[in-house]
Amino acid sequence: MVDGLEKYFTIRYEDNIVKMLDQRYLPHQTRYLSCSDYHQVATAISQMVIRGAPAIGAAAAYGMALAAYRSNAQNHLDLMADLDKAASVLIASRPTAVNLTWAVKRIMDRVKSLPSHNVSETTRIILEEANSLAQEDEQNCQLMGQNGASLIPVNANIIHHCNTGALATVAYGTALGVIRAAHEQGKHIHVFVDETRPRLQGARLTAWELQQLGIPYTIIVDSASGLLMQHGKVHLCIVGCDRVASNGDVANKIGTYNLAMAAHVHHIPFYVAGPSSSFDMDARDGTAIVVEERPDEEITQIGGVRITPEGAEVYNPAFDITPAKYITAFITEKGVIYPPFGEHFHGIITH
């Protein structure tokens, strides 16, 4: 099926330039940003030109490829020093999604495994590895879509939070990929799109993607979910994840926890979709996950228009932690995982 989304790409490496669709301008403009060094990539991640755990993982991998390409190192040791520096900068660009660390570590592990210490050969292999990672991300999304679509009824009203589509990944999407797969199977899907304050990724990005895909949707404010559930209008919720702890606690966009509590109260299934690269087996539980705080202006201004009084105090956490007990199942590229999660992750999540 050809759809409107195929005209666009989220991220691509071409001629030693990382090109990204600049998500700050969507849905009104489709502009691409070109990064020619890893610092620009890190800035793009931190300013949310590109966002979504899988997408920023790919961006970090390509950032490492740029770091290698732009390095003036004449020998392996100097190259490794440059790569270590780039790794630190890229990992620090945003703290919560584990995919950044995962992607950078994957590149570094590959480099460390090389028998040859030839600088240009290493540089070539880093790009090869980044391209593999990006390709696998797309394949994983397709698999998640297939695995998850089986959980979606033939007629389904679904609440979706934030953006987890093609824009949040290299292509296709995680939670939105599941919705897309169900739609492609001919199921009758309608999505209630949480607008997702403060940055409105739902109202801006998810609405735009669903429009391109021809999937019916309705935008709501984040706090309208309870009313819809009370009226029996919601069959399930599905969200993505920025980091899953080893016990199944989930860090995801602020508001995920409130949605999960509402679903719990109404006995509505609450699914979390994400690639195994978003699982952090080193985090014992949600308390081990750093929740990023972002600038006040995301709340005090919208589209450059000031909302709040001058001098207003603001607390702007970008993520929250949903305890494992509120999650019906995880949808991964390796299958659907049910509770008890700690036990069932073993053997499935391996890194």
Place this chain on the structure above:
Amino acid sequence: MVDGLEKYFTIRYEDNIVKMLDQRYLPHQTRYLSCSDYHQVATAISQMVIRGAPAIGAAAAYGMALAAYRSNAQNHLDLMADLDKAASVLIASRPTAVNLTWAVKRIMDRVKSLPSHNVSETTRIILEEANSLAQEDEQNCQLMGQNGASLIPVNANIIHHCNTGALATVAYGTALGVIRAAHEQGKHIHVFVDETRPRLQGARLTAWELQQLGIPYTIIVDSASGLLMQHGKVHLCIVGCDRVASNGDVANKIGTYNLAMAAHVHHIPFYVAGPSSSFDMDARDGTAIVVEERPDEEITQIGGVRITPEGAEVYNPAFDITPAKYITAFITEKGVIYPPFGEHFHGIITH
């Protein structure tokens, strides 16, 4: 105590003009709108120049006074016809808050009780009754403040939704009046201000009022309440109400129910403050309350800036219904009411 808020008033009747602080321009501008007939008052209510259940009750009462003053009726029957028409228009200006109906009915009951059928005398008495209603609203808020302040700990972090302060009433406020009374008693209060999408009454109006009053506050997005509660940062929630059904179900600003569910999950007290005029003993439960749907533009645009894709579908309910079981107690001018509400309302709520 003199504070910054005393410079302003929410609504006032002077020289046969109803003047209202135009809340659409706050916090950036303090402009007043003058209404010289009841149609203008109804439009001001429906466009939310003035909002908040008690404040629109007072506005409707003054609208009736304008209707009488502007009537060309030469006899009682013609005046009654004009008043009936005004009553319908004012009641229809917004459907959910019961205070509109209550205020208009109070005026009409007073008129019907008059022994004299003198048109100018009736006109004078309608204004007198509207002024009484407004004065009582202010007194009731003071009483609610005193009754509610006893429930607030000496050190309290409070989540507050929407705006329930001086701007939502004739003066002082309902839920925010309770917060204000506790602050005036020297308690150490900090308010987490739900920004309250879509119209941002929290970020715009409540933040402005708290700033004028010198009460410390922090603005959050509505869906951050769960994270704060999880971190033990919230001691109680307090909200207002647009209509309370006879079983204790509450219609209030969209997002109230989601906040109540989060408080319930975390065993945090959830208080509802409102004058007895917001209680509708004719509504058996929440299902009997009409939830107003408002224009798409409240969600698709912010400050005139378009957020969503062109053609996006939107669902914009202005209120939700919080079931009685999630409410710890009601704070009214007549005292604090604990469950079982249906039983305890009897004898306290009398109209």
